[in-house]
Amino acid sequence: MFGFKKWRRKRLLNKSFSDDQLISLKKNVPYYQHLPAHLQKKLVGLTQIFLDEKRFEGCAGLEITDDIRVSIAAQASILLLGTEDLSYFYEDLRSVLVYPKTYVAKVKQRNNGIFVEEGFEQRHGEAWSHGYVILAWNEVQQGASDIRDGENLVFHEFAHQLDYEYGATDQIEQDYEESHFLSWARIIGSEYQQFLKSIEQNQQTLIDEYGATNPAEFFAVVTELFFEKPKELKSKHPKLYNQLKDFYQQDPAAYFKY
Numbered sequence: 001m002f003g004f005k006k007w008r009r010k011r012l013l014n015k016s017f018s019d020d021q022l023i024s025l026k027k028n029v030p031y032y033q034h035l036p037a038h039l040q041k042k043l044v045g046l047t048q049i050f051l052d053e054k055r056f057e058g059c060a061g062l063e064i065t066d067d068i069r070v071s072i073a074a075q076a077s078i079l080l081l082g083t084e085d086l087s088y089f090y091e092d093l094r095s096v097l098v099y100p101k102t103y104v105a106k107v108k109q110r111n112n113g114i115f116v117e118e119g120f121e122q123r124h125g126e127a128w129s130h131g132y133v134i135l136a137w138n139e140v141q142q143g144a145s146d147i148r149d150g151e152n153l154v155f156h157e158f159a160h161q162l163d164y165e166y167g168a169t170d171q172i173e174q175d176y177e178e179s180h181f182l183s184w185a186r187i188i189g190s191e192y193q194q195f196l197k198s199i200e201q202n203q204q205t206l207i208d209e210y211g212a213t214n215p216a217e218f219f220a221v222v223t224e225l226f227f228e229k230p231k232e233l234k235s236k237h238p239k240l241y242n243q244l245k246d247f248y249q250q251d252p253a254a255y256f257k258y
């Protein structure tokens with residue numbers, strides 16, 4: 001059964017897009033244009049796997065179009081560009097639920113003595129199980145349109161998905177200095193603690209203050225920077241950058257053309 005799945009994925013990885021799909025990709029995911037040719041090709045293949053395996057469900061009257069499918073599938077697949085092993089592909093994810101726009105009012109909540117703005121995803125976190133990612137289409141479009149602002153909803157939410165599946169930030173909050181995941185937990189943990197201090201001291205930070213919510217949000221927020229502001233992240237937080245490079249098995253600071 002499993003061998004068959006991998007075989008199918010290998011075939012899909014070599015499948016090209018139709019002309020319409022390629023137009024949709026270029027229109028909706030400008031990140032694609034900034035990738036070197038071999039990664040463009042790989043992204044198309046990974047996107048095919050995503051489209052083949054994951055379901056999309058329109059919510060609140062939204063009709064799912066090819067633009068929506070291609071945009072979300074391709075951006076989610078950027079996180080997996082470094083993978084050589086096709087046995088993993090967001091295994092626990094079954095469906096992507098898409099709302100037309102953000103419909104939950106923003107609220108403020110106190111966390112770690114810091115006020116952070118909580119929006120869409122946090123309110124849906126309660127109903128969230130590993131099988132679903134919930135997105136607002138207007139925010140997906142906004143996140144995709146500017147590939148250098150360090151903000152991308154799809155990168156953020158799929159970083160959470162990876163985190164849930166791998167337990168990437170589990171070790172960070174408690175005893176990160178003692179953790180068995182030595183360099184990962186120590187480095188991410190100490191970067192997170194330093195970041196909390198900078199926020200408490202009202203310092204300007206490259207990392208958005210939303211990352212101060214908890215280690216899982218920190219990981220999601222720095223993932224957005226890793227892909228959209230890789231050079232800045234590498235120069236300001238080289239150790240953190242290197243850990244993410246290991247985790248994602250890719251080096252956007254080297255390949256990302258801008």
Ligand SMILES: [Zn+2]
Nearest residue numbers: 121156217220
């Ligand atoms: Zn989040």
